[in-house]
Amino acid sequence: MSHPAAKAVIGFYHRHAEQWDTLRQRYFAEKAWLDRFLSYLAPDSQILDLGCGSGCPIAAYFIDHQHHITGVDSSKPLINLCQQRFPTQRWMVSDMRHLSLNQTYQGILAWDSFFHLVKDDQRAIFDIFKQHAIQGSVLMFTSGTHDGEAINDFLGEPLYHASLSPNEYHSLLNSHGFDVIDMVASDPDCGGRTVWLAQFHQQDN
Ligand SMILES: C[S@@+](CC[C@H](N)C(=O)[O-])C[C@H]1O[C@@H](n2cnc3c(N)ncnc32)[C@H](O)[C@@H]1O
Known part of the structure; x- marks a missing residue:
């Protein structure tokens, strides 16, 4: 059974879109990770941004670097x-839990978005990552530091987050054809985020 706050996430970003966007525009600590992600991409790459929010500052950075965005948000x-x-x-x-675009991307990002899904939905998203990847695609996402659920008060409402353990993320990545390039837990240079960077290799089956 999922927590009621988990079901409320989508509505939260409908109700608070404007206020959330105003806060988001004041904050950009991600540049170093975005540069690492971009270092794996050829010019003019296609990037799938899952839970893209208001497109600023993350997709905006990729667009500034002449890449092409498909942004998905509920x-x-x-x-x-x-x-x-x-x-x-x-x-x-x-x-994003039901996405099937029949297209592949050189870059796939789920930045501060995938962590709003319940654990079983997070597990299932690895199929979606894989379905939209091709040989060499780079994947980057943020997660929590350990297996658990957390509900924070944000803009006067409970906001749900969940995380699997690092070992489970590691094995889900590997079993879906992604090699972990790097994982930094609670990166102090990126607002304490836990960031995963991985690369897809075609599987034989
Ligand atoms: C914290 S915001 C991050 C937005 C953006 N990635 C950024 O860093 O600015 C989380 C985003 O995930 C989106 N989201 C949450 N659950 C989602 C779902 N199941 N499918 C698609 N988007 C979802 C929300 O609407 C919201 O825009």
């Missing part, structure tokens, strides 16, 4: 902001 008001800001990119209102 919040219509946030996708509307992306569309206004970057009308030539591809933006979709969709639940």
Whole structure:
């Protein structure tokens, strides 16, 4: 049984889209990780941004570097902001848990988004990562530091987060064809985030 706060996440980002975006625009600690991610990409790459929020500052950084974004988010008001800001990119209102785009990407990102899913949904997302990857695709996501659930109070409402253990993320990545390039737990240079960087290799089966 999933926690009621887990079911409320999608509604949270509908209700608080504008306020959340205002706060997000004041904060950009991710540059070093985004540069590492980009170092694996050829010019003009296609990037899938799962839980892209308002497109700023993350997708904006990739667009500045001449890459092409498919941004997916379950919040219509946030996708509307992306569309206004970057009308030539591809933006979709969709639940990442049910995504099947029939397209592959050189870069796949789930930055501060995948951690809102319950543990079983997180496990299932690795199939979605794999389905959208090709040989050499780079994947980056943030997670918690240990197996568990956490509910924080944010903008006056409970906001759900969950994490698997590092060992489980490691084995899910490997069993889905991703080699871990690096994982930094609670990176002090990135607001304490735990960041995973991995690369896909085609599997034989
Ligand atoms: C903390 S925000 C991060 C947004 C963006 N990645 C960033 O770093 O600015 C989390 C985002 O995940 C989205 N999200 C949460 N659950 C989702 C789901 N099941 N499918 C798609 N997007 C989801 C929310 O709407 C929100 O935009």
